[in-house]
Amino acid sequence: MHQKVLDNIKELPEFKLLCKKKTELLSIFKSCKNNEIGEIWLYLGNKLEEHINHEKLNFDEENKTLLFLEEKDRQYLLCCISFIFLYLQHLENNEKKNKHISFDEYFEALFNKITELQFMLSDKEVRESFGKCLLQICELNLKDSIFSENVKINVLLFLLWRCCSSEGKGVDISKLKKYKDFCKYIKWETPEKTIDSFCLLCSYSLNLPKFYENADGKLFLSYVWLQHESIASHLFSKMVHNTVLLSYEAINHYCEIIYMAWKNCSGEMQFVVENQIEYLVQLSMKCPIKIASRFRYLLNIFHTNKGDKSVNNLIFKIYDPVIWRNLMSANWKIRFNTVCIFQLIFPIVDPCIKNINYLQGMEKAYNSLFEMCEDENSCVLQAIAKCICYVINELWEIISEDKRTKLFDTLINKLLRGKSYDNVKTEVVLGFCEMAKNKKINKIFMQIFDRIKYLINDKCLRVRKNFIILVLELNKNLNPSFSNEIDYNELNKRITKDFFTFNIECCIKKLSYIKQEHHEKIYNKEICEFLRLASNLITYSMWDCDIKEQAKKCINLLNEYPVLMICISRFSTNMKLIDRYNLACVLFEITNIKLREEDNMFLLKKNENKNNIHSKNYIKKYLLLKDPILNKKYIRYSSLLICIYNFLKLKNDEEIEVCNSEHVQEFLKTQFLEKFFIDSINTLMQPYYFKILKHINLDMDNYLGIHKYGCRQLNSLYKIKNENMCKSYIIPLFFKWGMLETFFKKNIECLNKSTEYIFSNLNANEIVTSNNSEDIGNTTYSECDGSSSDIANSSSYSDTVEQSDKESIIKEGIEKHRKNKKTNENEHIVDDNEGEKKIFKKKELANQKEMNALIFLSIVVKKKKYHNSLFKNYSNIIHNFICKFNYILLHMFEKIYMKDFILPAQLISKYNDEKKINKMDIDIVKLPLHDKIKIEKYMCLYVSFFFFGFNIYFKQNNISCDWDLLISNTTKCIELINSIKFINEIEITKNNGFSKNDHSISNNIQLEDKKREWTSYISIIIHLTMYFLDMVEYTISMKKLDIEYTDFNNFIKNIFLFYKCYEIISNDQKKKIELYLKIWNRLRSFLLVLLNFDYFENKLENKLSIVNTFFLFTYDIVPKKNIEDMLKKYHLVYKQKETFCNFLQNFKKNNDNIDYMESHIKNTQEIFDTMLSQKMKTKKG
Structure with a gap:
């Protein structure tokens, strides 16, 4: 029979088929003799060698993997493993009566060969299959031998590998615990690969929550920890490293592992583990504060179990030599960490000494507490305050009356009044809150409350908040009328002040472009919590009466403290909804009657x-x-x-x-x-x-x-x-009712029509000559009727946007689009007055609809809760608006800035006669947008739609909007503003304003008309450019603008030059000042954004030139405080502080050649000098 096996294992197909015939193969094993079995293993080992020699394997150095070159060799190895597994099953079924099983030497050689190979191979299937063989061997009653010991070690390695893999489960960890006794076969003193692998896998398991959170995993690791010093060192090093990184929850599991290891250790390993614990104690004292707290938490299980005599002995043994010395350390961080530990292990007294010596040890601990209260560091004092409160709360019954009094005196007189650090006072009050929950202690507050009740009006918000928590706890646990001891007059004033502070904080928009130094932040959450607690304290017994009495109390309180009553109604939480509704109804009824x-x-x-x-x-x-x-x-x-x-x-x-x-x-x-x-x-x-x-x-x-x-x-x-x-009440109300959609649709469609009309008539009546000019401020555009396409109602609107609009953005497309849409205007000239009135009314109505849409949309676009309705339902129209208005802006800036700007000489000159005025033939460009309010609203919508569309809605929905082209057009607008040349710049800058001359009546009227036209025109240019700055800032923040090739120095200068033109020709002094301050403040904030940009970080010369230009045009009408605030912020932007200070110091000297701005430069220099001198005094102080 064994010959059949030998024949079948020669080739892979027959071998595979043989392994699948489990029953037949088991019967063959049963019929074979020992020498025949040995012959099978010898032959199989030789055949396997042919498939696993170095020529059959490939090592990938990049990925560090060893794999078979051909799949057939790998399959042969898998068949060998399956064959071995079936043989082991045969032994388990038929050799149960034998006391010990031993294997043939050829089997052991083959098994060892596969064992070594499967660890080298990067093949998960091979390792899993062979692992089954290892576990199967463990079920057999093996005779003790080197082979059996190696097998048991490899079982541990396989299970550890299995647990550390992504497929590892709790069952594998349980098996590992079951076979933990196999660790005794590891020869720790002998350097072997298996030992290194075992240590690495055990250390790696400390990274896996599924392992160290499992009870069997903790037990296994604590058992392994005690096997030898080397594995203990590996695990301890890994645990120390992970403690710094992992969460406190994970550290809690680590504590249990090391605690179990210490509880079960003895002999040499006890010495090793205790040395490791001592090292953790050193880390918990000498590491930085945040890291030290983690190591304290790692030792927490020893501190909480100090009632155990053995634990208490360990604590004294480890802490006593170091704690007293570190309490007196010169480094305040070490003192802080040590006090935090001292709190947990107080008192450090040898549990084995006699009573007299024990009392002396206790006295030493108390004296240390009192001495530490003299520390000068606020953080250390905070830790001491917490320590004393903890000692009183935990050891109240064993502390003598004398010591109790002394400890409370220390808290009240030294830590609350003497040092007066906010963090220390907060910690003391928090300690009092914990004591108030302790029924054994809280009666002491009847004696000390008068000494601490002033804290409810403390300047520190946290102290006030926690003191109110203390009062509420005392009301709950001691006496419901305990809060009557408080001075409510002062508390009411404090709540009112904090409520004002809260509302101001909600209104302030934080400057996000630059970090501000010396800015004390008050977090809204914290102040809200204080107002809630204070409101609950004031109304603690206010609602314990019928509804009429409640209303009476509310009205009386409101008459005396209206702001306080508003605060209570907003933040009080100790009243149920139905009760609040009943009270609101009664108050509403009273209000209606009284009014x-x-x-x-x-x-x-x-x-x-x-x-x-x-x-x-x-x-x-x-x-x-x-x-x-x-x-x-x-x-x-x-x-x-x-x-x-x-x-x-x-x-x-x-x-x-x-x-x-x-x-x-x-x-x-x-x-x-x-x-x-x-x-x-x-x-x-x-x-x-x-x-x-x-x-x-x-x-x-x-x-x-x-x-x-x-x-x-x-x-x-x-x-x-x-x-x-509408903004504050009607729109939110309609939104709540679900009635806002109609207005969304109507106004967004009106905006679309207006934009289309402007877009399709860009070249109509562009130039207004001196003979046929109209009053620019009064001109309006009618809504597009039959001549303009109603895109909003078009069924193929989305197709139009995707196909036609892209073409129409560029110039060629725009011309083509315009020609197709032009109609013959003024076909029917209406001569009668009724016709003219109808046209005027139609224009006026269209203008009203346009303005209505602009104001409505500019309101809703600022509120996030309306955005979904806007962008989800009308994204196509918004996309159309962005694209069209982007080109409208480019068109307008081209008309304004493309040519050199000439201010008529007659407006600059002080000497004009009738002939000169009649010769004023310079044209004013008529712009498609020339109403200041419309410009503001259109720009607001454009920037808002662009911002939200680019960042959120269009990106999320993968809507292509040709952002690069839109950004390119914006860049062109910036370049146009930079490149404009003022032909009579010298006359403009040197002119100090227009003064009236003695003209004849007719000439004066004509001149004033010209001045009004030009004043209106220049004012529109300035407003358009000012609102365009929002888009410039956004483009910069997106890093879409090639800032290296953009001259912002000219940009700022040209804006100021337009103002100079306005200043020359305007007679309204008040409007001139208002406009100038508006320009100055807007450019100031723009510069903060610009100079804080990364590009300017190392471009000091560019920074200084821009700032220099800005201050050249800074008039003495600018409040001194505004300039000083601006300089403080700019000073923070500059990393080269000394260079910036030198620039300020030499500002006048560097601009001596500019005589026409001499008075302004002199005034600005005086402000600079004052600031620099104050800064020097601060440094000396």
């Missing part, structure tokens, strides 16, 4: 002139502020309505669910009737009534009158009188 009393009727008096509501309200408010009695009433009832608004506000998902119930809905319908809100329209109370509407969770059907009013307001935004009302 209709004769003395208060002026608050609900409607404005007679509905077309001028804004100005009427402003005048009324102004008069109210002048009259203290009326002002007080206005504040009282407006504050009351704000409180109602806050009580109605839903604070979590649970409250939303309750509010949607049918019972609550019916209740709201009966209490908050529409008539009260209708009555408030066009009155001083309207904003506050409409504020309440936003949080009444009812649909539009209950407020049809409000809906009609809101529609009228949204359709009359063009009047620019109700923009704030």
Whole structure:
């Protein structure tokens, strides 16, 4: 029978077939004699050698892998492993009666050969198959031998490898624990590859949460740790390395491993493990603070189990030699770390000594606490404060009365009052909070509260917040009326101040372009938490009465502290939703009754002139502020309505669910009737009534009158009188009702039509000559009718965008597009007045619709919650707008900046006669956009749509928008602004403004008309360029602008030169100053963005030249404080501080040749010198 086996194992196909016949092969093994079995193993070993010699293998140096060159050789090896596995199954089935099993020497040779090879090969399947053989051998009763020992070691290696692989499971870790006793066969003293592999795999397992979080994994590692010093060193080094990197949760599992290892160690390994623990103690004291805290956490299990006598002995043995010395270290970080440990192991007394010596040891520990309170470092004092509070809380019962008193005196007199560090005071108060929860200790606060109650008004926010937590804990655990000990007058003032601070912080927009030094940040979350706790403290017993009494208390508090009551209504959380709704309804009813009393009727008096509501309200408010009695009433009832608004506000998902119930809905319908809100329209109370509407969770059907009013307001935004009302109340209300979609559609389509009209008529009437010029400020564009295509309604709009629009962006496409869309204008000339009126009305209506769309969209684009509705439903129109307006901008800048700019000499000269004025023939370019408000709104929409489209919506949806072409057009606009030349630049810069001359009446009128035209024209250029700066900043921040070849020095200079032109020809001094300050402030912020860009980091000369140009045009009308603030920020941008200071010091000297700006330069230099002298004094101080 064995001959059949020998014949079949010669070739791979027959060998594979033989291995599949399991039953037949097992019967052959059973019938073969030992010498025949040996012959099989000898022959198989020789055949295998032919398939695994070095010529059959390939080593890849790049990937460090060893693989077979041919698949048939690999398959032969797998067949050999399967053959061996079946033989081992045969032994398990038939040799159970034998006490010990031994293998033939040829089998052992073959097995050892495969063992060595499978570790070398980078073949997962081979290793998995052979692993089954190793585990199968372990099930046999093997006779002790070198072979069996090697097999057991290889079993451990296989299971470790299996656990460390991605397929490893908890079952493999359990098997590893089962065979952990095989570790005794490892010869640690003999250097072998197997030992190195074992150490590496054990160390690697410490990286795997699935291993060290498993209970069997921890047990295995703690067992292996004690096998030998070498493996202990490997595991300890890995654990130390990982402790610095891993989470505290992982470190907690590490503590259990090292603790189990120490509990089970003895002899030499006990000495090794304790040395390692001692090393961890050194690390926990001498490492940087954040890292040291991790090692303290690693030792935490020993600290928490110090009640165990053996653990206590270990703590004293390890800590006693080092703790006292490190407490006195010169390095404050070491003192800090040591105090943190001292807190956990207090007191360090030898548990084996007698009573007298024990008391002396305790005295030494207490004295150390008191001595450490003299430390000068605030962080160390903070750790000491925490330590003392911890000792009092944990060891209260064994501390003598004398020591208790002394410890509390130390906390109150030294740490709270004496040192007065905010972090120390915060730590003491936190310690008091923990004591207040301890029933054995909290009665002590009856004695000490008077000494610490001043902390509720402490200047530090954290101290105040935690002290209120302490008072609330004492109310809860000791006495509900304990809070009556507090001085509420001072607390009310502090809450009011913090509430103002909170609102100011919410309004401030942080400057993100530059880091600001000496800026104390107040986090909104923290101040919110304080206001919440303070509100709950004040209202602790306020709601323990019926609803009428609650309303009475609210009104009384509001009369005395209106801001405080608003804060309570907003932040208080100790009142349920239904109770808040009931209270809000009662207050709402009281408010409506009081406002209709004769003395208060002026608050609900409607404005007679509905077309001028804004100005009427402003005048009324102004008069109210002048009259203290009326002002007080206005504040009282407006504050009351704000409180109602806050009580109605839903604070979590649970409250939303309750509010949607049918019972609550019916209740709201009966209490908050529409008539009260209708009555408030066009009155001083309207904003506050409409504020309440936003949080009444009812649909539009209950407020049809409000809906009609809101529609009228949204359709009359063009009047620019109700923009704030729509922005703050009506648009959010319609959004809540789901009624905003109609307005989105109408206004976005109107914007599309207006853009298309401007786009299709770019070359129409571009030049306005001196003979036929119109008043630029009064010219409007009509909505495109039959002549312009309504893209929004076109069924093939998306195709148009994808195919036609790309072509129309470039010049050739634009000309072609324009020719196709031109119509014969003025075909029918209407001579009668009615026809002219109709045309005028049509133009006026189109202008109103356009303005309405611009204002509405500029409001909604600023709120993130509206973006999804805009970009999801109208992305094609927005894309069209971006592309078209991008070219409109380029076209406008080409018309303004392409040619050299000439300011008529007659406007510069002081001596003009009638002939000179009549010869003024320089043309003014008529721009497609020449209304300042429209320019502002169009630019706002363009930049916003571009920003959100580029970064979010179009990118996410993979919509191609030719961004490179759009950016290229923006770059061209910047280049055009840079390249313009002022023909009479010298006359412009040297002129100090236009002074009136003694002309005849007719000449003066004609000259004034020219001046008005040019003033309006230059003002439009300046405004357009100012708003375009937003796009420039965005392009820079995207790093899409080739800034190396862009001359921003000329860019800034040319903007100022346009202002000089405006200054020369304008007679309105007030407008000149306003415009100049607007330009100066905008360019100041632009420079901050520009100079903080990476490119300028090493371009000091470019930086200084730009700043120099800016300060050359800085007039003495700029407030000194603004210049100083600007310089402080610029100083932070420059890394070469000394060079920048030298530039400031020599600013006047470097510009001596510029005589026409001498007075401004001199004034600026004086400001520079003052700042530099103050800086020098600071350095000396």
